[in-house]
Amino acid sequence: MIDENSIVVMTALRAITIASELCERVRKDLTGQESIVKSDRSPVTVADYGSQAIICKLIKQKFPHDIIVAEEDSTELRKPSRSRILEKVTDYVNGFIQGSSAEISSWIDFSSHLIRDRFWTLDPIDGTKGFLRGDQYAIALALIENGIVRLGFMACPNLYVDRDQPNGKRGCLFFAIRGEGSFQMDRDGGRRKTLSVSRVENPSDASFTESVESDHTDHLLHQRLAQKLNITKPSLRMDSQAKYGIVARGEATFYLRAPAFSEPEYRENIWDHAAGSIIAEEAGGKVTDTLGKPLDFTCGIKMKKNHGVVVTNGILHDVVLKALKM
Ligand code: AMP
Numbered sequence: 659m660i661d662e663n664s665i666v667v668m669t670a671l672r673a674i675t676i677a678s679e680l681c682e683r684v685r686k687d688l689t690g691q692e693s694i695v696k697s698d699r700s701p702v703t704v705a706d707y708g709s710q711a712i713i714c715k716l717i718k719q720k721f722p723h724d725i726i727v728a729e730e731d732s733t734e735l736r737k738p739s740r741s742r743i744l745e746k747v748t749d750y751v752n753g754f755i756q757g758s759s760a761e762i763s764s765w766i767d768f769s770s771h772l773i774r775d776r777f778w779t780l781d782p783i784d785g786t787k788g789f790l791r792g793d794q795y796a797i798a799l800a801l802i803e804n805g806i807v808r809l810g811f812m813a814c815p816n817l818y819v820d821r822d823q824p825n826g827k828r829g830c831l832f833f834a835i836r837g838e839g840s841f842q843m844d845r846d847g848g849r850r851k852t853l854s855v856s857r858v859e860n861p862s863d864a865s866f867t868e869s870v871e872s873d874h875t876d877h878l879l880h881q882r883l884a885q886k887l888n889i890t891k892p893s894l895r896m897d898s899q900a901k902y903g904i905v906a907r908g909e910a911t912f913y914l915r916a917p918a919f920s921e922p923e924y925r926e927n928i929w930d931h932a933a934g935s936i937i938a939e940e941a942g943g944k945v946t947d948t949l950g951k952p953l954d955f956t957c958g959i960k961m962k963k964n965h966g967v968v969v970t971n972g973i974l975h976d977v978v979l980k981a982l983k984m
């Protein structure tokens with residue numbers, strides 16, 4: 659059994675805490691030059707690489723045989739034309755851990771895309787677009803064993819701590835242990851709270867959260883579903899897996915992610931959902947795809963057998979699934 663004082667949990671929490679500090683430093687210095695346009699056109703920043711380098715290094719240092727399936731690799735970063743970016747990544751990482759550019763590139767490449775019975779999955783910055791806009795983003799790390807997410811860790815450096823004070827203190831750490839619960843702490847690890855989902859039973863009292871990006875989800879379909887359920891509260895649009903945290907702490911009743919109309923065949927990445935899903939489930943929530951199937955983390959880096967994602971407080975899960983079918 660893994661408990662919250664175990665070395666695995668402590669290592670993961672320390673890794674995401676340091677990575678989130680690095681991300682915030684980069685964000686504060688962001689001038690726009692740090693983003694590279696990858697072939698899929700998603701912006702990748704110095705912070706993505708720095709975050710992945712730190713987390714992979716700290717996990718491998720303690721658990722040399724562990725496997726990490728993370729979003730980035732250093733191929734682009736090692737190109738001579740990217741030397742300025744690599745220099746910046748090195749400077750930021752050296753603010754926390756010493757290493758040469760070559761070492762830091764090799765830490766990033768501790769990651770592979772081979773799925774085994776037991777592996778970590780990491781999104782060094784989930785919601786890069788939110789990060790670049792100054793909105794929400796998350797550092798998301800999970801441990802998966804035999805297809806089941808056992809542990810989930812998520813740092814949301816720009817998320818307000820207290821749902822009743824959206825303009826108050828920012829920076830949350832979420833973590834969940836299968837069978838033990840889901841928790842939120844402040845960015846420094848203080849003020850730990852056990853999380854539980856909302857108790858709303860009547861659909862018309864519900865509220866929901868969804869992506870900001872219309873390329874990532876079908877806002878129109880969500881709006882039609884809200885009308886069917888007589889939901890009057892406006893949706894809370896937010897980037898990254900922070901949305902799972904919002905459902906876990908009862909701030910929204912559910913999180914909808916119907917595939918975007920422009921990309922109905924898109925399949926979700928495991929690192930975009932593993933950490934968030936256990937955080938919602940351990941807070942009493944339910945997570946499936948839009949057809950009601952459990953999320954399947956065993957098919958490789960893509961969730962090939964799933965179609966979108968639905969996260970609810972459990973009570974309203976079937977109601978939401980049914981409304982999606984209508
Ligand atoms: P969000 O901030 O919830 O909109 O989700 C951000 C994540 O969406 C990124 O990490 C991407 O991996 C993922 N993503 C990219 N393209 C798509 C797409 N067409 N549909 C759904 N998710 C996508």
Ligand code: MG
Nearest residue numbers: 781784785930
């Ligand atoms: Mg992501």
